[in-house]
Amino acid sequence: MFGLVGAGMVTAIVAVLIFVLSTIESVEQRAERREIRSVSRVFENSKEEILREIERFAVSNAAYENIDIRYSLDWVRQRFGVDMATDYNHDLVVLLDRDGSPVYEINNGRVHTSGRLGHLIKGDVAALVGKIRGNYLLGIEYDQGGTASFSGSLAGVSGITSADLGDGQLGLVAAYAIVPDVGGISVKAVSPYVLVAVQVLDEFHLQKLLESMALDEIFIRKEIPKGMVGVPITESNGRVLGNLVWKPTAEASRVVMSWAPLISGALLVVLVLTFYALWQNYSAALELKRREQEAILASRRDPLTGLSRxxxxxxxxxxxxxxxxxxxxxxxxxxxxxxxxxxxxxxxxxxxxxxxxxxxxxxxxxxxxxxxxxxxxxxxxxxxxxxxxxxxxxxxxxxxxxxxxxxxxxxxxxxxxxxxxxxxxxxxxxxxxxxxxxxxxxxxxxxxxxxxxxxxxxxxxVAMDEVLHEKRRIRDGLKRALDRDELVAFYQPIIETNSGKVAFAEALVRWQHPERGLLAPGAFLPVAEEDGSINAIGSWMLERAIKDAAQWPDTGVAVNVCASQLLEEGFVEHVVALLDEHGLSPQRLVLEITESVMMDRSGDIRTVFARLASLGIAIAIDDFGTGFSSLSYLHEYKFQKLKIDRSFVARIETDVDAGTIIRTMIGLAKVMGMTVVAEGVETEAQKRFLKCAQCDYLQGYYFGKPAPVDDGERKILLSA
Structure with missing residues (x-):
């Protein structure tokens, strides 16, 4: 009987142990499935984050204009090699042209390309790039005038996949077509340039993934080792390249089995351990859920300010x-x-x-x-x-x-x-x-x-909408203005104060619009600065002014240039070539810049100024007193001429302070070795005051309005 009771007790304990172990195993399996879902979600979130990062640099009017419309290597280097590399830690960034050939690459050394990208742009990656190009062409629509614009989905011209990078490296490869803002500028109906970013799946990237998961360690393995769980890393076609593997957090069944000899002697201990194991798994599930919620919330908030994205x-x-x-x-x-x-x-x-x-x-x-x-x-x-x-x-x-x-x-x-x-x-x-x-x-x-x-x-x-449409009409017209020779150069004389003779003429651009007639620069130059065509207009104006001035006996010419022109590669060489071609002395050329250029305190600007000055070309700061002027800027940039803004000259006869300010400006310029030009002179009284204040040059309607070079009166004045 005792034997039967003992056997019954043993059977009961064994039955309880089997029940407990099966319960724990079932709980652990559910915990493993939750971990797998969590790791998969975090991995997919990291892919979406990379796509969002490169979208910021691939989708914009500026990117499309400087890459697809007129390729600018300097702009590409600044945008991808400096701005993008500073903001994000991609291991490799490649810009593919329409034929799929790389035209720009920045590699931090963690991707072993060995100078050849052929092993990367193949297979699943090549298929992704091809799909993007095809979707881009399908997304092009034409208006009644035949102008093409992109109206497709951004999701269709982007994508990300896992890839074998070679040399044992796996990584994420994201691709995005270079497209303008939706509803923005017109496009070419050809295959787009494609921006490709590569993130190596190494220890650094895995550590970032761990920050969003309730795991201690995670590895990449070809196969999933025994006792570990994993998530496959696959290409779009389903081919497994490797696995993200980790040790499961819930291992209560092993604990129970290691204590089996003691548990078999006391059911109470078994029950306690069971409760402990269940509580441990429950706590792990709660912690995993909390980490998941934190990861989702973190991905939707700006890390610097904590604000919503x-x-x-x-x-x-x-x-x-x-x-x-x-x-x-x-x-x-x-x-x-x-x-x-x-x-x-x-x-x-x-x-x-x-x-x-x-x-x-x-x-x-x-x-x-x-x-x-x-x-x-x-x-x-x-x-x-x-x-x-x-x-x-x-x-x-x-x-x-x-x-x-x-x-x-x-x-x-x-x-x-x-x-x-x-x-x-x-x-x-x-x-x-x-x-x-x-x-x-x-x-x-x-x-x-x-x-x-x-x-x-x-x-x-609502009137602002009309302004927006007007800008678009101006922008479209400017694209044709240079090709159709619609721009016109006007010249306004700059008088030497003491002699009264014309010393220089300022070149001012006008647009002979085929429908609206002659347009002043304020009607189109701000739009040109926004869409990037200002450099082409400035280059045309510079060449035309030098060509015209070369026909005058002694009169020099002053030409306005902007910061983006000055920073164009080969700008100084271009100016020298124009002077040589048309036979104009460098001393007869003045380049006028606005005070806003001085906000760019880069060494490049200072280098350009120094090279121009060494050639005998004078640099004048225009509209002085209306922007960012300061003594440190004047000293740093070494200008040869200073132009007092017309707003001060206009108040000479009505505001005593204006006269004091002008005298101070002239005195400051003299101390710093600069000659002074006063703009906006319109009366005899203003002329007399400025002459008494020892202003070197005068310019304004009092001496002549801007007029084309073939104007009879202007031709006589400039040829005198």
């Missing part, structure tokens, strides 16, 4: 609009752009720039209510939603107060930095009944604010 901001803002839809309340969308973040980064480095960003965000948050939503959607761009105001007036009061409070200087260490922002504002429901329309209107208002002087806010109105 675009997709999270849109979700929250659309929810807020829906909550207030039938309550008779008013809301606003503010599109903010930091005016001088790029200049701050260039002058003082990205560490100071990041601290400036954080300071601006803190100011914004201090001036927002609890219900307001703030998101960072770009490097220096933010979206702010002000929902639920009782009236339109109350809403605009809040907007005005916020803009006034954020447009103040910021002290960082011993630096006093400009933290002003340009802000575009749209109102709900006045300017749109959905978030997409409101953001578009706010963006249009922001562009208008930048044009009007920055550091302020502009409220959207």
């Amino acid at each position: 675009r997709d999270l901001f849109y979700e929250d803002a659309e929810r807020a609009l829906a909550d207030h839809e039938n309550k008779g309340l008013h809301s606003a969308i503010l599109y903010l752009d930091l005016d001088y973040l790029k200049q701050t980064n260039d002058a003082y480095g990205h560490v100071i720039g990041d601290r400036l960003l954080i300071s601006v965000v803190e100011r914004l948050q201090a001036n927002c209510s609890e219900q307001d939503l703030l998101g960072r959607i770009g490097g220096d761009e933010f979206l702010l939603m002000m929902p639920g105001r009782a009236s339109r007036e109350a809403l605009l009061e809040d907007v005005d107060r916020l803009c006034s409070n954020i447009n103040r200087k910021v002290m960082i260490d011993d630096l006093c930095l400009d933290a002003s922002s340009s802000v575009g504002v749209s109102l709900w429901p006045e300017h749109g009944d959905n978030l997409k329309a409101l953001v578009r209107c706010a963006d249009i208002a922001l562009q208008r604010c930048k044009e009007d002087g920055r550091g302020n806010f502009r409220l959207y109105d």
Whole structure:
């Protein structure tokens, strides 16, 4: 009987052990499946993050114009080799031309290309690039005039796959067609350039993955070792290249088996261990779920400021609009752009720039209510939603107060930095009944604010749309203006004060529009600066001015140049070649630049100025006193001429302070070895004052309006 009882007890204990072990094994299997799903999700998130990173650099009007329309190696080097390499840690970046050949490559040395990319752009990667090119061509549409534009999906012209990089390396290869902004400029109906970024799956990348998972270690193995679990790394066609493997966190069954001799003697111990194992697995599942939620949230927030990224901001803002839809309340969308973040980064480095960003965000948050939503959607761009105001007036009061409070200087260490922002504002429901329309209107208002002087806010109105369409018409016309010889050079005389003779003539561009007649530069040059055609116009103007001046006996010529022209590769050599070709002495050429050029404190600008000065070509700072002028800039850039802005000259007869300021400017220029030109002279009184103030040269309507070189009076004046 005791034997039967003992046997029964043993059988009961064994049965309990089997039940416990099977229960633990079932729990562990579920835990392993959760881990596999979690690792797969984090791995896919890392792929999407790489695609988002390169989208920022592949999708823009500027990228398409400087790569596909007119390939600029300097722009490519700056954009991909400097900006992209600074912001992200891709191991290899390659730009493929329309034939699939690499035209630019930056490699941090972790991808073993050995100078040959053929082993990389093949198989699944080649298929991905081919699919992208095909989808791009399918996405091209033509308007009634035959102009092509891209209206396809960005998802169709991008993709990412796993790839065997050779030499035992596996990696993620992301590709994105170079396309303009949707609804932007016209395109060519040919295969696009493709930007390819490679991330090696090595210890560094795996460590980043671990930060979002409740695992201690993770490895890459060809096969999944015994006692470990894994997620396959596959190509798009399903071929397995390797596996992400790790040791499962739930191993209670092994613990139970190692204690089996002791457990068999005491059922209580078995039950305790069972409870412990179940609790351990439950805790691991909770921790894994918490890590998953943190990883999802982190991917949707900006790591520097903690603000929502675009997709999270849109979700929250659309929810807020829906909550207030039938309550008779008013809301606003503010599109903010930091005016001088790029200049701050260039002058003082990205560490100071990041601290400036954080300071601006803190100011914004201090001036927002609890219900307001703030998101960072770009490097220096933010979206702010002000929902639920009782009236339109109350809403605009809040907007005005916020803009006034954020447009103040910021002290960082011993630096006093400009933290002003340009802000575009749209109102709900006045300017749109959905978030997409409101953001578009706010963006249009922001562009208008930048044009009007920055550091302020502009409220959207429908007239701004017409301005946008007008810009597009001007932009399209400029593409044809140079080819059709529609640009015209006008010249305004610059008089030597004491002798009264014409010393120079300033070359000023005009556009003989086939439909609108003669257009002043203010009607088209701002658009040319935006779309990048300003360099071509400037180059035409420079050559035409030198050619015309070579026909004059002694009169020199002054030509305006912009910063992007000065930084073009071979600019100095181009100027020298034009002077030699037309036989004009370098001493008869003056290049005029605006004060904004001085904000670029790069060695390249200083080098160009020094080389031009060594050739005898004078550099004049134009519109002095209206921009970023300071003694340090004047001393640093060694100008030969200083042009006093017309706004000071116009007040000579009505404002005593204006006369004092002009005398001070002239005295400063003399001390620094510069000659002085006064612009905008229109009266005899202004002429007499400037002559008494020892101004060297005078320019303005008093001596002659701008006129073409074939104008009879102008021809006599310049040939005298």
